[in-house]
Amino acid sequence: MAKSSSRPKTAYVCGECGASSSKWQGQCGECGAWNSMSEMVLDRGSARGGGSGSGWAGGSASAGITPLASVKQDEESRVPIGISELDRVLGGGLVAGSVVLVGGDPGIGKSTLLLQALASLGARLSGLYVSGEESLAQVAARGRRLGLDLDPLGALAETCVERILQQMQGARPGVMVADSIQTLWSDALTAAPGSVSQVRESAARLVRFAKETGTSVLLVGHVTKEGGIAGPRVLEHMVDAVLYFEGEVGSRFRVLRAFKNRFGAVNELGVFAMTERGLREVPNPSAIFLSGAGQHPGSAVMVTREGSRPLLVEVQALVDQSPLANPRRLTLGLEQNRLAMLLAVLHRHGGVGVFDQDVFVNVVGGIRVQETAADLPVLLSIVSSLRDRPMASKTVAFGEVGLSGEIRPVPHGEERLKEAATHGFKVAIVPRGNAPKGASPQGMQVHAVERIEDALALL
Numbered sequence: 001m002a003k004s005s006s007r008p009k010t011a012y013v014c015g016e017c018g019a020s021s022s023k024w025q026g027q028c029g030e031c032g033a034w035n036s037m038s039e040m041v042l043d044r045g046s047a048r049g050g051g052s053g054s055g056w057a058g059g060s061a062s063a064g065i066t067p068l069a070s071v072k073q074d075e076e077s078r079v080p081i082g083i084s085e086l087d088r089v090l091g092g093g094l095v096a097g098s099v100v101l102v103g104g105d106p107g108i109g110k111s112t113l114l115l116q117a118l119a120s121l122g123a124r125l126s127g128l129y130v131s132g133e134e135s136l137a138q139v140a141a142r143g144r145r146l147g148l149d150l151d152p153l154g155a156l157a158e159t160c161v162e163r164i165l166q167q168m169q170g171a172r173p174g175v176m177v178a179d180s181i182q183t184l185w186s187d188a189l190t191a192a193p194g195s196v197s198q199v200r201e202s203a204a205r206l207v208r209f210a211k212e213t214g215t216s217v218l219l220v221g222h223v224t225k226e227g228g229i230a231g232p233r234v235l236e237h238m239v240d241a242v243l244y245f246e247g248e249v250g251s252r253f254r255v256l257r258a259f260k261n262r263f264g265a266v267n268e269l270g271v272f273a274m275t276e277r278g279l280r281e282v283p284n285p286s287a288i289f290l291s292g293a294g295q296h297p298g299s300a301v302m303v304t305r306e307g308s309r310p311l312l313v314e315v316q317a318l319v320d321q322s323p324l325a326n327p328r329r330l331t332l333g334l335e336q337n338r339l340a341m342l343l344a345v346l347h348r349h350g351g352v353g354v355f356d357q358d359v360f361v362n363v364v365g366g367i368r369v370q371e372t373a374a375d376l377p378v379l380l381s382i383v384s385s386l387r388d389r390p391m392a393s394k395t396v397a398f399g400e401v402g403l404s405g406e407i408r409p410v411p412h413g414e415e416r417l418k419e420a421a422t423h424g425f426k427v428a429i430v431p432r433g434n435a436p437k438g439a440s441p442q443g444m445q446v447h448a449v450e451r452i453e454d455a456l457a458l459l
């Protein structure tokens, strides 16, 4: 054994970029971030090495170079949780020994989701719920109220990660939930619980345990004001998957989205509704992102395709005379820079200027649309609001807008049109490249447009 001093060696690591130094500094010498350095343990098996603690052939320093083709592929064993919207986002189920971070605002339903997940796995994979926030009585009461079968589940009210690991060595659960990672602390560090270094060290120990034993670990993380989980970016690198649970204030719908996933695609969405009996799956979410308010100026419906399903989503724009020298451009659920670009294209190639106007764009239902297929409907909603004229009723649109004013096709055009037709839409404005070759679905009237001018002429 190497020397075992009583106090482990520590260093100061930047929570932003991961650079380390032996002394504390107010500003990170690498990335220039202020107040980002915090104490980390440097002994064996801790988070050393920039947090790449993914258990990559853990500690096989003596192994030689292997021809990649000769490496046997062991089928990762994946256990479907049985909540199909959650399984969809995970990529088909929970992989043994994987570590999944579930982030989201307080009160969004993370604890509820994970308790339901453990209960759904039931006896197929013995579950342990480690609660650092609520008492076990509260956890059990919630489980009973939701009508969950609690018999196969274990629970532990503990926040010291060493004591949690000690308990797990004996019990060997198939899956454990740590609610939340911010409450855990390691006695190897002197920093206060909840600090960046404690969160990171606790996570590193759980990751190592998961890789060594095959226990799957689900970590709950609170989202900070800036939108990152728990402050330390490094946490996102240490785990196998990062899922965000989001929803709009006042809406009962919740969307689960993978931000990173080593075992599946990252653009899948899982949709849930929060009810008095817990989270219920919404297997056919297509119509829930429509406001249902009918056609108003500034409203457009798009067919987006997040993951493997087409979704009808309403986008609303408000264009209003600005009192400011620098009018505001605000987006909710869309990228702000993309809006600035679209407005420039609209002026340059569509001849419509909005420099003296505030422009607000909102995606209904609190979901975030990342696809470029949203460009055309966003532009149409803006022009509709500017002219104070609603779009023709039962109209959908999709298409990417290029910098030279061309409307580019997007993948899966036919499937999007079919989805819109199923929901009773009668008119579609689509890129020329997405126009159906044969008859359009269910007698839909499809306008194929090539340039932004063509689309504006249709309004």
Ligand code: TYD
Pocket (backbone or CB within 6 Å): 104, 105, 106, 107, 108, 109, 110, 111, 112, 113, 142, 146, 274, 275, 276, 277, 278, 279
């Ligand atoms: P919770 O899972 O505790 O959120 P988180 O762990 O993300 O902080 O969920 C809390 C909210 O969900 C709370 O405001 C009440 C609501 N809720 C319901 O509406 N129905 C239910 O059955 C449960 C369990 C919670």
Ligand code: MG
Pocket (backbone or CB within 6 Å): 107, 110, 111, 112, 133, 179
């Ligand atoms: Mg909670």
